[in-house]
Amino acid sequence: MATFLIERTVPGASQLTAAQLRDISCNSNKVVDGLGVAYTWKHSYVAGDKIYCVHETDDVETVLEHGRRGGFPVDMANPIVAVFGPETADS
Template identity: 30%
Template structure:
């Protein structure tokens, strides 16, 4: 299944409280569960909060499913890019 990197521009994202983040995660996960129940292949791996942005890694059968997830949750979506490859780093001995 393709992997996608998405960007969400959310002013004040890094100032979100733990409660706000938990509510957002619950809403997102509920929507993802519903979509999978409809036979749609979509899963979110992780998210990174950086300033006024949230960067998320998704696995989905298409970018359209990520747009659908955004519309259903009301969480803004700035860009969706399919990951072309991954570069592995091993700095464990550093």
């Protein structure tokens, strides 16, 4: 499976309550369960009016279908080709 970084524009995202985030999570989980293919939502980050998600699946079309079924905007969905951090300097 590939890992995808997904950008979603959600006006007011930073003001979403814990209950609203829980509802979004429940909806996403239901969609994932109904896709009928290997799909894992790893985690998401809220920053300003954006939500950035990391999902694993076989292709970008499945990411887009998840967005369509769940009513989640998908501004961008790109495969992650490398991960690095401060420790990379030591290798």
